[in-house]
Amino acid sequence: MERLFKFLTIIFSLGIFLFLAIPVVKIITSTSVSNLISALSDRAILNSIILTVEVSFYATVIVLATGVPLAYFLSRHNFCCKAIVEGIIDIPVMVPHVAAGIALLMVFGASGELGVAFKKIGVEFLDTKFGILVAMMFVSAPFLINSAKEGFKKVDVRLENVSKTLGANSFWTFVKITLPYARKEIINGALMMWGRGIGEFGAVVIIAYHPMTAPVMIYDRFNSFGLSYAVPVTVIMIITSIVIFSAIRIINNLFK
Amino acid sequence: MSFVEIKSLTTKVGVFELKNLNINIEKGEFLSVIGRSGSGKTVLLESIAGFHKTEGEIWLDGTDIAKLPPQKRAIGMVYQDYMLFENMNVKKNILYSLFFHKNENSKRMFDEVVSFLGISNILQRSVKNLSGGEKQKVAVARALLSNPKLLLLDEPLNAVDLTFKLSFMEFLKDLHKRYELTVLYVTHNFKEAMFFSDRGIVLLEGKIHQDSPMCELFEHPNSKKVAEFLGFKNILPSKLIDLKQHKFFSVKPQDIAISDKVPNKEFTFKVELDNVFKIQNHYRIKVLLNNCIVSINSAKTDFLESKNLYIGFDKKDIQEFD
Numbered sequence: 139m140e141r142l143f144k145f146l147t148i149i150f151s152l153g154i155f156l157f158l159a160i161p162v163v164k165i166i167t168s169t170s171v172s173n174l175i176s177a178l179s180d181r182a183i184l185n186s187i188i189l190t191v192e193v194s195f196y197a198t199v200i201v202l203a204t205g206v207p208l209a210y211f212l213s214r215h216n217f218c219c220k221a222i223v224e225g226i227i228d229i230p231v232m233v234p235h236v237a238a239g240i241a242l243l244m245v246f247g248a249s250g251e252l253g254v255a256f257k258k259i260g261v262e263f264l265d266t267k268f269g270i271l272v273a274m275m276f277v278s279a280p281f282l283i284n285s286a287k288e289g290f291k292k293v294d295v296r297l298e299n300v301s302k303t304l305g306a307n308s309f310w311t312f313v314k315i316t317l318p319y320a321r322k323e324i325i326n327g328a329l330m331m332w333g334r335g336i337g338e339f340g341a342v343v344i345i346a347y348h349p350m351t352a353p354v355m356i357y358d359r360f361n362s363f364g365l366s367y368a369v370p371v372t373v374i375m376i377i378t379s380i381v382i383f384s385a386i387r388i389i390n391n392l393f394k
Numbered sequence: 395m396s397f398v399e400i401k402s403l404t405t406k407v408g409v410f411e412l413k414n415l416n417i418n419i420e421k422g423e424f425l426s427v428i429g430r431s432g433s434g435k436t437v438l439l440e441s442i443a444g445f446h447k448t449e450g451e452i453w454l455d456g457t458d459i460a461k462l463p464p465q466k467r468a469i470g471m472v473y474q475d476y477m478l479f480e481n482m483n484v485k486k487n488i489l490y491s492l493f494f495h496k497n498e499n500s501k502r503m504f505d506e507v508v509s510f511l512g513i514s515n516i517l518q519r520s521v522k523n524l525s526g527g528e529k530q531k532v533a534v535a536r537a538l539l540s541n542p543k544l545l546l547l548d549e550p551l552n553a554v555d556l557t558f559k560l561s562f563m564e565f566l567k568d569l570h571k572r573y574e575l576t577v578l579y580v581t582h583n584f585k586e587a588m589f590f591s592d593r594g595i596v597l598l599e600g601k602i603h604q605d606s607p608m609c610e611l612f613e614h615p616n617s618k619k620v621a622e623f624l625g626f627k628n629i630l631p632s633k634l635i636d637l638k639q640h641k642f643f644s645v646k647p648q649d650i651a652i653s654d655k656v657p658n659k660e661f662t663f664k665v666e667l668d669n670v671f672k673i674q675n676h677y678r679i680k681v682l683l684n685n686c687i688v689s690i691n692s693a694k695t696d697f698l699e700s701k702n703l704y705i706g707f708d709k710k711d712i713q714e715f716d
Contacts, residue, residue, distance in 0.1 A: 299445045300477045302464035304540045305494030314493075318481040 162376060169369050177370030183355065186371075187378055190351040193267055194335030197274040198282065198328050205283040206324060210316070213290035227284070230277045238277055239344025246272055246345065269346035274335035281334055285327025289320030325390050329383055336379060395453070397421035397576055398544055403450040405441040412437055412600045414450075419544070419578060424570050426587035426608075427580045429597035430623065435580035438597065439546040442578070443471045455543050465494070470542030474549040476529040478521040484532050485517040491540035500539065507535050510572065511565075526553045527562055534566075538573065547579045551586060563589055584611075584624060596620050615715050618642045628688050632714065635661050640714035647691040649711035652679060652704070654697040659706030667703055670695060681705060 177183050212224065230238055246253045246263040253263055263269035293316050301311040317324070339353040347354060352375045360368035398419035405412040412434050419425050429435050441448045444464035452460040459467045478487050488508070492500050508514050511531045516524065521532060530550055537545060547566075554562045567590060570577055580597075581587055587594050587608065594611050596604040603620050604611060615621040618641070621629055626644045637643065651657040665681040665688065672678075679690045681703065690705060697703070 294477065296473055296477050297479065299440065299443065299464065300471060300473065301479075301490070302445075303443055303467070303469055303471045303542075304491035304536065305465050306490075307463070307465050310494065314490075315479055315481070 165369060166373055166376065169373050173370050174373060177374060182350075183352075183371050183374065186350045186352045186355045187374060189267070189270075189349055190336050190353070190375075191378065191382070193270045193351070194274050194278075194332050194338075197271050197278065197335050198332045200271075201275060201279045201282050201331060202324075202328055205279055206286050209283050209286035210290050210312070213287050214295070227280050231280050235277050235338065235340030236344060239273060239341035242272055242276055242341060243345050263345060265346050265348050267346075267349065270342050270349075270351055273341035273345050274338050277338055277341050278331045278334035282324075282327040282331040285330060286320060286324045289323025289327075290316065292323075293319040322390070325386075329386055333379060333383060336375075395456070397423075397455060398578075399451070399453040400442065401451040401453070403438075403441060403448055403452065405437055405446050405448045407437050407446055410434065410437065410600060412441065415597075415602055417578075417595065417602070417605070419576060421576055422574050423593070424567075424575075424577045424579060424590050425593055425595065426591040427578065427595045427597050428582065428584050428587050428623075429580070430582055433597050434600040435582075435597060436548055437600075439471065439548050439578065439580060442544070443467065443469050443546060468541070468543045470537030470540055470545045472530070472533045472537050472545070472547050472550050474552045476533040476553070478529055478532055478536075480520075480522055482521070483517070484513065484519050484521055484524070487521055487532055488517075488535045488539055490536060495540075497541070503539060503541075507538050510569070511535055526555055527558045530554055530562070531565075534569070538569075543576065545575050545577045547577060549581050550579075551581070551583075566590070588612075596623060598623060614713065617715055621713075621715055626713070630683075630686055630688070634663075634684065634686075635709075635712075637714065641716045643712045643714045645707050645712045647678065647689045650688070650690045650705050650707045652681070652690045652692050652697070654700035654702055654704070656704045657706035660708045662704055662706035665703050665705050667698060670698065 208227075212220065243264075244250050246256070246269065248254075248257075248262075248264060256262070256268075261268055263272060297315050297319070298311050301315045302308070306314065337353060338351075339357060342351055343354050343357070350358060352371060356368050356371050356375065359371060396418040398417070400415060400417040403412060403415040403417075415438065417425075427435055427438065437446065440446055442452060444459070444462065444467050448460060450460065451458050454468065459469075479490065482490070489504065508517065511534070513528065513531050513535065516528060516532075521529065524532065530553065534550070550566070551559055551562060563586065569575070570590075577590075579587070579590055584594070592608055593606070594604075594608050595602055596611070598619055603623075604616050606614075606616075611620075612624060615624055615626065618629055621642070621644055627647050628650070629642055629644045632638065632640050632643050635643065651659055656662050663683050665683045668680040668682050668687060670677055670679050673691075675693075677692050677695050679692050679695070679698070681688050681690065683705070688705065
């Protein structure tokens with residue numbers, strides 16, 4: 139029984155791990171180095187990757203500033219419609235992202251309420267960086283908010299209490315005690331959100347086909363020119379993501 | 395007016411309620427609040443410190459602080475599980491309050507407190523790997539550096555190793571004298587309360603049941619509930635002995651005589667044996683008296699075989715309450 143359990147654990151673990159790893163390895167090894175270099179010298183590809191990483195980063199920064207306070211509020215207060223608020227935050231995770239894109243289009247499009255309002259200050263969303271930004275923010279914010287909320291829930295309220303008796307007001311208590319204690323979950327959430335934003339296709343493609351983000355470009359090349367043209371972009375995209383996220387994880391662990 | 399005057403303090407936390415508490419503390423007093431876990435001791439401290447919404451007044455050194463935020467109350471709080479900030483080392487924990495209000499004495503105060511607590515060798519260490527006693531000292535030092543007018547201690551001895559408990563108790567007592575602190579100490583352990591305080595308050599189910607000098611608390615508990623909480627044995631209805639002034643009385647197991655003949659005592663009863671067990675050098679005999687169990691300490695058990703069993707005690711050995 140003991141040995142059977144061990145055996146099954148290993149077999150199942152290996153199965154799911156290979157399922158996740160093989161496609162990535164396969165696509166990275168399926169293209170030649172010269173192909174990759176020529177793809178890298180294609181300005182269109184490079185620009186789309188930079189655009190994707192950059193806009194998703196801005197989306198993450200905006201949600202760090204707005205979603206972290208929301209997460210803190212939700213972790214510390216109970217109110218009548220809290221479940222509804224939490225449900226609304228989770229909606230983007232559950233609906234098809236194309237549907238999310240269409241919902242965003244109705245609000246931020248040329249005739250949408252916020253679209254009209256923002257147009258007055260010169261901000262338009264259809265086929266712009268701002269469109270990409272709201273699409274990425276909408277679909278990936280829950281990852282950051284929920285992770286930060288879990289982080290804050292783990293912080294003992296009594297630590298905050300003691301900090302206050304020692305003279306710290308709520309703001310300083312949050313900065314000096316609560317945030318450092320929840321830091322790991324917040325950074326993990328931000329990484330998840332950034333990564334989700336970079337990979338987002340459905341919502342982005344509805345609101346902004348151009349300028350092309352990497353996922354849209356992969357789709358565009360696959361549709362217009364076939365598999366062999368889509369692979370180099372995909373490989374560069376995957377490698378970029380792996381490098382960025384490994385680097386941040388390592389840095390985060392250094393400062394534990 | 396007392397240094398601390400708490401008037402009609404009421405706090406609701408979930409379903410639990412502290413009801414209409416009135417407490418006075420003199421400057422420099424070490425007052426103990428004794429109660430079981432769940433009786434509201436911690437909620438009381440947290441209410442005074444300002445962590446809960448309360449009704450009533452809390453006067454500290456001439457100011458009503460009941461509506462002030464915790465950081466403006468000049469109250470220090472030490473929780474039983476320390477609540478040290480793990481993102482800082484020992485020294486930074488202790489100096490935390492100085493970031494918010496520095497005074498010119500703070501450096502001297504720091505050196506003085508650190509040397510008094512004997513923790514100068516651990517200042518650079520992480521707070522995660524300290525012993526329970528060390529952690530509690532750091533928590534106390536941190537609270538002291540903020541110069542509180544009132545120090546609240548929430549069962550600080552609970553997490554200290556048994557071997558160091560007594561020395562930590564001595565240490566707290568010295569600390570109280572040395573810094574002329576006004577302390578409100580809560581505990582479930584009345585021996586600790588006896589050690590520290592001249593006056594004690596019994597808090598049960600969110601209400602103050604008795605507030606009196608420590609010796610009086612043990613001589614004259616004012617109710618059956620307090621007597622039970624303080625560990626009084628043989629709490630019996632007064633009608634058994636025809637004393638009508640109070641509802642109940644108690645008599646210690648060692649003050650009851652037991653024999654197969656009627657003992658030469660003021661009150662005597664015929665009883666039935668319930669059970670017997672040995673405790674160290676004597677026997678604890680339990681007998682049934684009108685459906686009440688009475689415990690008696692006895693050196694001998696040879697008379698238990700007799701069919702007739704009697705107990706007796708004198709009036710001077712009983713304590714009465716309602």
